[in-house]
Amino acid sequence: MIPRITAACLLALGTTTAALAAPFELVVYSDDVAAPGEVEVETVASLAHTRAGSGLPRRVGQVLGEVNxxxxxxxxxxxxxxxxxxxxxxxxxxxxxxxxxxxPHDEDAGWFWGVRADVGRTASVYEAEAEAHLDVNPIVGYRGGSYRVVLNPSLESPLKRGEGPVRFQPSAKVAVRASQQDEVGAEYYGDWGPLRHPLTGSRRDETLYAVWDRQASFGRLNLGVGQALRTSGGADRWVLKMGVQFELD
Known part of the structure; x- marks a missing residue:
């Protein structure tokens, strides 16, 4: 039986709602981490269909390549x-x-936690100019016998003083095992605006994805289709994404 925390996450996923833009990092970070001496290569690609009148091209493609x-x-x-x-x-x-x-944690069941942070300078079709920033992505999750729940209450802060406030950008995932190699579930990505003064629900950028994960011989595959949960203020109507991770010894 799914515990209360899982039910709460499912309720949040189903009732939150809007998407200004698909971020580069369409990944909910979990307890996956490269082993000592191991190299992981990951690519996350997305294709967004934008709303008419947004001032953007009707199709926006983004790719994030990572080496860990x-x-x-x-x-x-x-x-x-x-x-x-x-x-x-x-x-x-x-x-x-x-x-x-x-x-350290039990990889088969129970709670796990961690943190992922990155610092750099990136631009986007959705932004006026490139910004140097620090992202901090806490990882809190629970794995049951056939499911897992993960929450990333992420923060993004500009490195240059006066460039903007710290933003709260939460993401979450609920996945259920469909077979030994496959999981199906939902992912949520949001931008709630400034941490000190979060946006009201109708103004938040929020997207919900239906996703499929497969553990393959080369690593992992993630496929998803996302829908903006509100129609007001968002640039994207829907987003397709694909993530491929290769594990190199």
């Missing part, structure tokens, strides 16, 4: 390289350095 290296038990460092492909814009959008830690 395990430096110790539970610790990994990496690089992120974002890229945009759309009408009139095909370019690398910056570079970020990341660090991840996941505390």
């Amino acid at each position: 290296y395990g430096i110790a038990n539970g610790w990994a460092v990496g690089l992120e390289l974002p890229y945009t492909y759309t009408s009139g814009r095909h370019k690398v959008e910056g570079l970020a350095v990341e660090l991840q830690y996941v505390a």
Whole structure:
């Protein structure tokens, strides 16, 4: 029986709602971390269909390439390289350095926690100019016999004073095991605005994805289709995404 925390997350996913823009990092970070001496290469690609009148191309494609290296038990460092492909814009959008830690835990059941942070300078079709920023992504999760729940109450802060407030950008995932290699579930990505003065529900950027994850011989595959949960103020109507992770010894 799914415990109360799972039911609460499912309720939140079903009742929150709007999406201004699909972020580069369409990943809910869990307890996956490269083992010492192991290299992980991950690519997350998305294609967004924007709303008429948004001032953006009708199709916006984004790719985030990552390379991570395990430096110790539970610790990994990496690089992120974002890229945009759309009408009139095909370019690398910056570079970020990341660090991840996941505390020792039972990998089959129970609670787990960690944190993933990155610092760098990136741009986007959805932003006026490139910004140097620090992202901090706490990881809190629970794994049951056939399901897992993960929450990332993430914060983004500009590095230059006066460039803007710290923003609260939560994400969450609920997944149920469909087979030994497959999971199906839902992912939520939101931007609630300034941490000190969060936006009201109707003004938040929120997108809900139906997702499928598969553990393959080469690593992991993640496929998803997302829908803006509100129609007011958002730039994107729907988003397709695909993530592929390769594990190199």
